[in-house]
Amino acid sequence: MSNYVIETNDLTKQYEDQISVNHLNIHVPQGKIYALLGRNGAGKTTTMKMILNLVKPTSGTITLFGDDYKTNQLKTYRRIGAIIETPSFYENLTGSENLEILARLRGRHREDSVTHALEIVGLDKETKKTFGKYSMGMKQRLGIAAAIMHEPEVLILDEPINGLDPIGIHEIRNYLLKLCKEKGTTVLISSHVLSEIEQIADIIGVMHQGYLLEETDIGELHKRNRRYAEYEVSDVNKATLVLERQFQITDYTIVDNRFIRLFSEIDKCAEINSSFTQNDISVTRLNIKEEKLEDYFSNLIGGGKIG
16 A cells, blocks of 8 residues: 555646656655646646546556556545635625635534634735635635645645735644644645745655656755855856866856856855955855755756746
């Protein structure tokens, strides 16, 4: 029996001549936060929809809780909460009224499930405002409330912090961490906010053009990330010539027309800085940093950011 709560094997989705997801193999352990990263159109949402049985795969298999996802679907999907793309509710009803309808359809997990979920996402004071008058952030919060209301064993969250302010993002982050730590909830999440993902994820899966490029433990990723010295200089081209000719350094990256990241000979920063000055290159800033998730993502897909 598999040790993974969610597992796909060669999962593929093709729309006519376009392949959205291509032989995808992901492995989501119980009680962990698995972050699925990729640019728009990478196949993240389609993957989540197939896992939730909202889209039929072209080929491949999906295993949930150790069984084929088609086995006892009613029982299986009651154990999962999800928010995919933009949450939709009845425009003329309040948040509480919308959640009450869902509670009746799903079966109430606890007597105060609606008020409890609204408190978690900070909508418990908005008792009279209808969904149609909600801000984008409030709509997103209600979607999260609907996903967690029945206290599921697995949460599948597609861009859950879209539209949230910094306080809201902080609250949702802490709640997800608490769910995993205290209740062993498994979370499959996608997001464009890599700085937030870096703070909560246990495992990273990077998708690009339908393929899974890499699946790695965040701890291992941090071990691989390199320290570097970042120089802000007046003349990047001239500075690289000094690095190569005087110090025989080639392990560097030009970030833009002002910044150079130096990955070797970091202990020679003072000497290098002095040489730049002697060659009429102004150094306006020098920082010692470590590669972040954004750098890892950009390097893996061959440049560019996640947006």
